[in-house]
Amino acid sequence: MSQQVVKRNKRPGFWMGAWIGLLAISPILALFFLADVVFGLPLVPLDVIDWAARNLPGNLITAGIDAIVATNDTLNLGRTDVVAKTIEQMIGIAAVVIAAVLMGGLLYVTLTRTNNRARNLPYGAFAGALLGLPLALMSGATNFTATTPPALNFVYIVLMFVAWGAAVAWIYNDLTTLHSKSGDVSAAQLNRRQFLVRVGGVAATLTVVGGGLSVLLGGRETTPTSSTTTTATNPTPPPAPTNTPNPNSAAARVERSAFIDDLVPAQGTRPEYTPVDQHYRIDISARPPVIKEADWVLPITGMVGNPLSLTLEDLRTKYEPREQIITLSCISNPVGGDLISTTRWTGVSLQALLEEAQISPSARALHIKGADGFDEYLDLALVKRDERIMLTYAWDGQPLAIEHGFPLRIWIPDVYGMKQPKWIISIEAVDAVGEGYWVRRGWSFEARVNTTSVIDTISVDEVYERDGQTFVPLGGIAYAGARGIARVEVRMDDGEWVEAQLKTPLSDTSWVVWRYDWPFEAGPHAFEVRAIDGTGVPQSETRRDVRPDGATGIHRRGARL
Numbered sequence: 035m036s037q038q039v040v041k042r043n044k045r046p047g048f049w050m051g052a053w054i055g056l057l058a059i060s061p062i063l064a065l066f067f068l069a070d071v072v073f074g075l076p077l078v079p080l081d082v083i084d085w086a087a088r089n090l091p092g093n094l095i096t097a098g099i100d101a102i103v104a105t106n107d108t109l110n111l112g113r114t115d116v117v118a119k120t121i122e123q124m125i126g127i128a129a130v131v132i133a134a135v136l137m138g139g140l141l142y143v144t145l146t147r148t149n150n151r152a153r154n155l156p157y158g159a160f161a162g163a164l165l166g167l168p169l170a171l172m173s174g175a176t177n178f179t180a181t182t183p184p185a186l187n188f189v190y191i192v193l194m195f196v197a198w199g200a201a202v203a204w205i206y207n208d209l210t211t212l213h214s215k216s217g218d219v220s221a222a223q224l225n226r227r228q229f230l231v232r233v234g235g236v237a238a239t240l241t242v243v244g245g246g247l248s249v250l251l252g253g254r255e256t257t258p259t260s261s262t263t264t265t266a267t268n269p270t271p272p273p274a275p276t277n278t279p280n281p282n283s284a285a286a287r288v289e290r291s292a293f294i295d296d297l298v299p300a301q302g303t304r305p306e307y308t309p310v311d312q313h314y315r316i317d318i319s320a321r322p323p324v325i326k327e328a329d330w331v332l333p334i335t336g337m338v339g340n341p342l343s344l345t346l347e348d349l350r351t352k353y354e355p356r357e358q359i360i361t362l363s364c365i366s367n368p369v370g371g372d373l374i375s376t377t378r379w380t381g382v383s384l385q386a387l388l389e390e391a392q393i394s395p396s397a398r399a400l401h402i403k404g405a406d407g408f409d410e411y412l413d414l415a416l417v418k419r420d421e422r423i424m425l426t427y428a429w430d431g432q433p434l435a436i437e438h439g440f441p442l443r444i445w446i447p448d449v450y451g452m453k454q455p456k457w458i459i460s461i462e463a464v465d466a467v468g469e470g471y472w473v474r475r476g477w478s479f480e481a482r483v484n485t486t487s488v489i490d491t492i493s494v495d496e497v498y499e500r501d502g503q504t505f506v507p508l509g510g511i512a513y514a515g516a517r518g519i520a521r522v523e524v525r526m527d528d529g530e531w532v533e534a535q536l537k538t539p540l541s542d543t544s545w546v547v548w549r550y551d552w553p554f555e556a557g558p559h560a561f562e563v564r565a566i567d568g569t570g571v572p573q574s575e576t577r578r579d580v581r582p583d584g585a586t587g588i589h590r591r592g593a594r595l
């Protein structure tokens with residue numbers, strides 16, 4: 035039986051081709067990673083996913099993102115943004131691997147049919163080119179991380195896959211030689227197994243060595259702090275430390291409580307001031323654009339009398355700096371989600387710059403572009419009304435981290451992050467408000483933040499007794515953009531809404547921490563929270579999904595007490 039099978043499968047077919055295609059693509063991928071780190075060549079698997087994110091239909095992408103967010107909500111894999119980026123990168127790698135597996139299989143089927151040994155290597159090279167060409171085109175259309183010339187990148191990618199195809203065909207030839215050399219089946223089987231083990235060994239070694247080296251040498255883009263951007267490459271020192279202390283610091287807390295008898299948050303309430311390395315991160319690329327300060331200027335052009343070209347140093351020194359503690363939220367944040375954070379932003383008012391640029395009275399909007407191909411429009415009427423709108427160059431007193439938009443991003447009060455480009459490379463005054471990156475993909479045009487409130491904790495470890503009554507502290511945050519929070523209310527088991535206590539907010543554009551000490555009753559309970567914004571409008575209690583206008587609804591948390 036087994037001998038018959040071996041005889042029938044004498045020539046390697048689809049599955050063998052798929053397997054060899056897989057073995058051969060691993061070291062190629064490792065080489066791509068290595069060449070990215072060492073030479074700044076494009077990293078094809080990540081370009082593929084970036085290309086897909088930009089070119090596949092918006093609702094398909096959104097559905098994908100929603101699925102990731104929902105999966106993470108259920109499985110609790112970790113921070114949504116970090117998990118999503120990891121999954122994204124894995125999909126990119128998987129796409130290239132699957133393509134290579136299929137192409138390897140098809141190649142072996144073809145070689146078996148054509149049965150012309152002399153042509154096998156050219157066929158393999160051709161199959162590799164077939165695979166490499168679309169990938170090189172996708173990379174060329176999307177890549178912004180490579181520091182090498184586009185023509186070179188194109189040739190490099192195609193040649194890498196040609197090499198892959200030739201290797202797969204070469205192994206085919208060797209496999210079939212092993213067969214024909216030995217008349218006796220069991221010897222052939224053994225040889226073939228040994229050969230495959232050897233091929234696998236070589237592939238694994240190359241992959242591990244290449245991958246290992248790129249990890250050792252790498253890390254330039256993924257460093258979560260801004261230190262890499264400030265040390266060697268950037269001549270300008272970080273902005274002078276301001277006298278605003280970190281609001282979470284003991285000193286700041288003592289200072290505050292000396293003036294006001296401020297609220298102590300319930301244990302398990304999120305930090306009121308988010309450490310920058312824990313600030314959520316959402317953008318359209320597998321890796322952020324890496325911009326060197328020395329290579330960067332901000333052009334302000336279009337319908338202006340005096341076009342400007344500003345360096346980061348200009349922005350830091352020529353204009354009055356503004357500072358504001360700001361809560362930023364992603365429109366994809368579900369009620370109770372983690373795509374919302376708070377830090378201190380420093381920058382310059384856009385009004386000052388536009389005055390200097392002598393913006394034309396007939397200009398209606400600014401078209402703002404990011405280095406990653408992202409863009410948005412900002413209505414000039416809004417800029418004229420609101421001097422707080424600012425071009426931001428520092429977070430928490432440090433230059434922006436690479437992930438968070440170094441060297442420059444914008445802040446617009448009261449709208450979701452999707453309206454606020456990071457890695458700004460140009461601002462153009464135009465005659466109409468257009469639709470930005472996510473608006474063109476079906477998301478809200480206004481993207482005004484919805485009032486939201488969240489129960490972070492039912493702090494059972496903190497129960498205490500007063501006057502014979504046991505209390506359990508509940509706590510969390512409430513946020514209504516620049517409208518502020520007037521009141522937060524809590525209820526249990528669909529009972530009466532009762533008012534929670536509010537901590538003095540860090541600013542009028544930050545979330546507010548609330549606390550409610552619940553008079554304990556044993557049993558299973560459901561708690562709910564709602565917020566009333568600074569204009570007196572209560573948050574919407576209608577459960578609505580994130581798309582297209584941001585989530586609304588009441589956050590609810592059950593507990594068996």
Ligand SMILES: Nc1nc2c(c(=O)[nH]1)N[C@H]1C(S)=C(S)[C@@H](COP(=O)(O)O)O[C@H]1N2
Nearest residue numbers: 314315316317318364404408451452455456
């Ligand atoms: N250039 C650029 N800017 C961007 C984005 C992007 O993908 N590219 N994403 C936007 C979205 S959807 C959000 S929620 C915020 C997130 O900012 P953060 O990652 O610094 O928290 O950046 C916004 N600005």
Ligand SMILES: [Mo]
Nearest residue numbers: 364365451452
């Ligand atoms: Mo977002």
